Amino acid sequence: MSSFTPAISDELAAQEIELPSWAFGNSGTRFRVFGTPGTPRDPFEKISDAAQVHKYTGLAPQVALHIPWDEVDSYSQLREHAEDNGMRLGTINSNTFQAEEYKFGSLTHHDAATRQKAIDHHLRCIEIMNETGSRDLKIWLADGSNYPGQADLRGRQDRLFESLQTIYAQLSGDQRLVLEYKFFEPAFYHTDVPDWGTAFAQTAALGENATVCLDTGHHAPGTNIEFIVMQLLRVGKLGAFDFNSRFYADDDLIVGAADPFQLFRIIFEVVRGGGLNSPDVNFMLDQCHNIEEKIPGQIRSVLNVQEMTARALLVDREALTAAQEANDVLAGNEVFMDAFYTDVRPGLAAWREERGLPADPMKAFLDSGYLARIADDRVGGVQASWGA
Numbered sequence: 001m002s003s004f005t006p007a008i009s010d011e012l013a014a015q016e017i018e019l020p021s022w023a024f025g026n027s028g029t030r031f032r033v034f035g036t037p038g039t040p041r042d043p044f045e046k047i048s049d050a051a052q053v054h055k056y057t058g059l060a061p062q063v064a065l066h067i068p069w070d071e072v073d074s075y076s077q078l079r080e081h082a083e084d085n086g087m088r089l090g091t092i093n094s095n096t097f098q099a100e101e102y103k104f105g106s107l108t109h110h111d112a113a114t115r116q117k118a119i120d121h122h123l124r125c126i127e128i129m130n131e132t133g134s135r136d137l138k139i140w141l142a143d144g145s146n147y148p149g150q151a152d153l154r155g156r157q158d159r160l161f162e163s164l165q166t167i168y169a170q171l172s173g174d175q176r177l178v179l180e181y182k183f184f185e186p187a188f189y190h191t192d193v194p195d196w197g198t199a200f201a202q203t204a205a206l207g208e209n210a211t212v213c214l215d216t217g218h219h220a221p222g223t224n225i226e227f228i229v230m231q232l233l234r235v236g237k238l239g240a241f242d243f244n245s246r247f248y249a250d251d252d253l254i255v256g257a258a259d260p261f262q263l264f265r266i267i268f269e270v271v272r273g274g275g276l277n278s279p280d281v282n283f284m285l286d287q288c289h290n291i292e293e294k295i296p297g298q299i300r301s302v303l304n305v306q307e308m309t310a311r312a313l314l315v316d317r318e319a320l321t322a323a324q325e326a327n328d329v330l331a332g333n334e335v336f337m338d339a340f341y342t343d344v345r346p347g348l349a350a351w352r353e354e355r356g357l358p359a360d361p362m363k364a365f366l367d368s369g370y371l372a373r374i375a376d377d378r379v380g381g382v383q384a385s386w387g388a
């Protein structure tokens with residue numbers, strides 16, 4: 001028997017984490033893209049790989065696509081393939097950072113034709129969403145400038161809003177626009193959507209189906225990310241997470257690898273703010289594996305998210321509130337830290353077994369022989385993300 005209360009077990013059972021298709025393709029650094037045996041040859045194979053993560057963890061039934069990296073002739077076939085593998089197609093991520101025209105910007109560009117090209121790309125993404133059954137269009141822009149005086153900061157912000165409005169108007173039903181911010185890179189002086197305040201201002205003006213995506217790797221060092229989580233949940237604008245971890249910049253490392261305590265603090269605020277297992281908040285991973293094996297890397301990440309969720313759910317909220325209201329600084333901190341230091345791994349292993357999942361998903365996957373099989377089958381696979 002797992003040691004969790006029935007309420008905690010139920011929350012854990014409801015948790016879903018979306019995988020990024022690009023985690024399964026080749027990626028690298030600015031200096032080199034390293035290949036891996038068994039690299040997918042097409043988006044179908046990326047989904048097959050993602051399905052392995054779900055098969056062994058029960059945590060990840062949805063895959064996000066990146067367009068054009070995941071362009072296929074038939075999205076209904078891709079959807080069928082996903083469904084045959086027990087998966088759903090999820091967030092559609094747009095890409096306006098790899099075409100020549102976007103050198104000086106996309107949705108913010110001063111040239112109307114360039115802006116239109118970027119808008120059209122998003123309209124194409126919405127068409128794809130209609131075929132894949134996806135709810136969310138996620139926009140991350142590489143737009144920015146490198147030198148003071150290079151660009152009209154205000155004009156770009158105004159044009160961004162106009163472009164987003166045109167895109168937003170094409171959404172239907174429960175579809176959402178999710179705007180992701182990042183404080184720098186590839187631009188170094190200014191970025192057009194650098195922070196949650198800008199993403200909030202833009203999406204608040206668009207309407208209620210526009211929300212903010214918080215990528216945990218997109219803040220300046222030392223930023224109190226859990227505070228942002230709290231605030232966005234409080235005002236009903238936290239639409240999605242891109243989870244990953246970082247030591248320095250946008251490192252896109254395994255979730256929880258660099259700072260497990262930060263992950264705990266973030267997930268605690270999600271729980272506190274009603275964002276856990278809420279349809280309003282999509283938990284996605286945004287990681288690019290570079291030197292480690294890709295499927296095990298994703299397995300490690302989703303398990304880390306699950307472990308921190310279990311720990312966050314263990315916080316004795318009543319005792320915490322009592323300590324806070326008594327101004328008992330040390331008691332409040334102790335209640336919080338007690339949950340963080342609890343080793344939930346044996347409890348989760350038992351919880352998994354109760355549900356017919358392997359107690360040790362990583363070992364079960366490695367023992368399955370899947371990696372050797374794809375290494376033999378998929379000679380010449382070059383599906384790439386950053387290297388494309």
Ligand code: RM4
Binds near residue numbers: 242286
């Ligand atoms: C960006 C951002 C986006 C992701 C791309 C690959 O830095 O995090 O979410 O789609 O990388």
Ligand code: MN
Binds near residue numbers: 140180242286
């Ligand atoms: Mn991201």
